[in-house]
Amino acid sequence: MSRILLGVAGGIAAYKACELLRRFSEAGHEVTVVPTPAALNFVGKVTWEALSGRPVATEVFSDAHRVNHVMLGRQADLVVVAPATADLLARAAQGRADDLLTNVLLTAHCPVMMAPAMHTEMWQHAATRSNVQTQRERGVVVVDPASGRLTGADSGPGRLPDPDELAQIAEVLLEDPSIATRGQDLHGRTVVVSAGGTREPLDPVRYLGNSSSGRMGMALARAARLRGARVRLVRAHTEVATPSGVDVVDVGTTAELDQAMSAAVEGADLVVMAVAAADFTPARTATGKIKKDRDSGLTLELQQTTDVLARLGAGRSGGRPTLVGFAAETAADPDRLLELGRSKLARKKADWLVLNDVSGGKVFGSEGTAVTVIGSDGSAVEAAGSKELCAHRILDVVSARSPNADAND
Structure with missing residues (x-):
């Protein structure tokens, strides 16, 4: 059980922190809520105590004998501030203790x-941007806000990200606190991530697909954005929410994926093909629903789709952008699995291949995974844990050893 201190500043998004608190509690964490006096105008002390099952301190001089203003921070395994208002960011950047x-x-x-939430003008103001930069330079993980409906009729960047996304980021920081030290190591780079599974239509209601949930690709997009990259996400069918702060292009078929990737890779520094693209598509798509013909069954004629990863590998110039492929393989033993991975890496002309062993139905749709990152230099690095953690491990490997690693520094 981890000890999370949930700080809540005085913004309308404070009500969403109730859902975040619930997620932390259901995950088995001990949560202490510290609301600012302004936050209590939005959600009262009784609510926080009822949801957390713990007393809530709101003043420095409350329970002074416990020295809460020191002990609460010392005893926490993670501090999450959601929402972090412009005022809170400013006071924290100045080191105030008011x-x-x-x-x-x-x-x-x-x-x-910290998860900022405020109106767009406040988020984009030079003072707020400076305060965010100061916090990041000090090692604070600042999650960019989402775009969407704000207070009143306004919309734009400044919305608190979905509590589920914030919970996932918090969990990976608990799983490996050193991730916070990565800071903005991908700042200035453009990362393209493809995610999900393509679907090839048989008729207006049926398709050929696969079991990809899109979790790994979404985790990679989230990790890259958290580490400062500009992220372009080419999204096929997924079962999970999309990270905030990324540019999204939706695709359905492998042909659409091929077209979208051709455009997305322009000017990119790193391309991660985590999508599960269909290898075959029907030679003909019926314009109407295919009817059952008693018990005679159905014969389909299939043709191969474009190998998008191989096309990207063959079309690069000067080894740019760095190209990372994914391969889900089944094999009788680890040696055979590596052999299959190295062969595919060479055929695709990629720099790296993230190899998944899916024997026995493993990996697809699950929260955790185990992968081997194979390099064209002959290296092989294993990573295991949640998909959020493995996403950071993959970025650690490919950014540190990439020939483009210093291109934008």
Whole structure:
């Protein structure tokens, strides 16, 4: 069980922190809520205590004998501030200690994660941007807000990301606190990620597809954005939410994927093909629903689709962009699996191949995974854990050893 301190600043998005608190509690974490006085105008103390099952301190001088302004930060495994308002970001950047939450931020020895939420003009103001940069330089993980409906009729960037996304980022920081030290190591780079599974239509209601949930691709897009990259996400069918702060292009078929990737890779530094693209498509798509003909069955004529990864590999100039492929393979033993992976890496002319062993139905749709990152230099690095953690491990490997690693630094 981990100890999470959930700080809540005074913005309308404070109500969403109730859902975040619920997710933390259901995951088995011990959660202490520290709302600012302004936050209590939106969600009351009784609500926080009822949801957390723990007392809520709101003032520096409450329970002074416990020295809460020091002990709360010291004892936490993770501090999450959601929402972090413009005011809270400014006070934290200045190192002020004028309420209990800012005192906690000065005493915490654990990773600190902030999720800003405010109106677009406030988020884009030079003062706020400077405060965010200051926090990131100090090692604070600042999650960019989502775009969408804000208070009143306004829409734009500044919306608190979905609690599920914030919970996933928090979980990976608990799983490996050193991720917070990566900072903005991909700042200035453009990363293209494809995710999900393509679908090839048989008729207006049926398709050929696969079991990809899109979790790994979404985790990679989220990790790259968290680490400062500009992220272009080419999204096929997925079962999970899309990370905030990324540019999205939706595709259905492998042909559409091929077209979208041709455009997306322009000017990219790193391309990660995590999509599960269909290898075959019907030679003909029926314009009407195919009817059952008693018990005679159905014969389909299939043709191969474009090998998008191989086309990208063959079309590169000067080894740019760095190209990472994925391969889901089945094999009788690990040696055979590596053999299959190295062969595919060479055929696709990629720099890296992330190899998944899916023997016995493993990996697809699950929260966790185990992969081997194979390099064209002969290296092989294993990673295991949640898909969120493995996404960071993959980025660690390919960014550190990429020939383009310093291209935009």
